[in-house]
Amino acid sequence: MSILLNRNTRVMVQGITGRQGTFHATQMLEYGTKVVAGATPGRGGTLFQSKVPVFDSVETAVRETGANTSIIFVPAPGAADAILEAAEGGISLIICITEGVPPLDMLPVLAYLRGKKTRLIGPNCPGAISPRHKCRVGIMPSEIHMPGPVGVVSRSGTLTYEAVHQLTQAGIGQSTCVGIGGDPMVGTGFVDILTLFQKDTQTEAVVLIGEIGGTREQEVAEFIRSGGFTKPIVSVIVGQTAPPGKRMGHAGAIITGAAALASAKIKALADAGVVIAPTPADIGTTMRRVLRGK
Secondary structure, three states: OOOOOOOOOEEEEEOOOOHHHHHHHHHHHHHOOEEEEEEOOOOOOOEEOOOEEEEOOHHHHHHHHOOOEEEEOOOHHHHHHHHHHHHHOOOOEEEEOOOOOOHHHHHHHHHHHOOOOOEEEOOOOOEEEEHHHOEEEEOOOHHHOOEEEEEEEEOOHHHHHHHHHHHHHOOOOEEEEEEOOOOOOOOOOHHHHHHHHHHOOOOOEEEEEEEOOOOHHHHHHHHHHOOOOOOOEEEEEEOOOOOOOOEOOOOOOEOOOHHHOHHHHHHHHHHOOOEEOOOHHHHHHHHHHHHHHO
């Protein structure tokens, strides 16, 4: 099994005619993802790669193709509106790749989505991939993934790829890999994804990659202590040497108080029973040891 994505996922690409949308839509199709539609205002009635219909609006694309998932490659100034259009158009899973979306733009989006059935991943995320079902809705390198029992959830795009590569090199496949995004305002958090992994019978363990900034990792620790998640977790927290006030790549990765420090996050997770990998280079070997012990 997997979470979020499976072989029946019907994907549309908002911004499919742009440079990034075109490149990654092609990669997704080659991986086996069912890309059934694209949406670019003013380009309706054309075909992408002579087979994927392009529509002027999400609503029309959903009605004509049955798309249920959208990936957004719309530039930052229009990304929030694209998310809202997808939600209003009937899309149940939205993955926003766009980086640089202003937090103030995201506030009304998150307020609109609250209580609705639509799930947003991102913005500023690499997306998600389910190797077992050959469904990729994102920008991750497909060739490093293999199907297996370990879920991956991460705030860092690049370190998601590093973790997956190490797992595959160690002979450990993945159920689903999800990058939730590094911005301070994102639609889905660690606890949301762990809740799904807990219910997935074929996910036996999880790699969780955290960062400095915010308190999402402490929320994970509390979730575990409350009994919400019972499977083994291997975690690494990056940014351990960052001085207070230093931003480390992501808008959300900035130390703003004691709870935002890597040391505070590591302690909270370790106290909750999470196995901490000493460094990002130890993720694969640490998970192999945990699975053998399990």
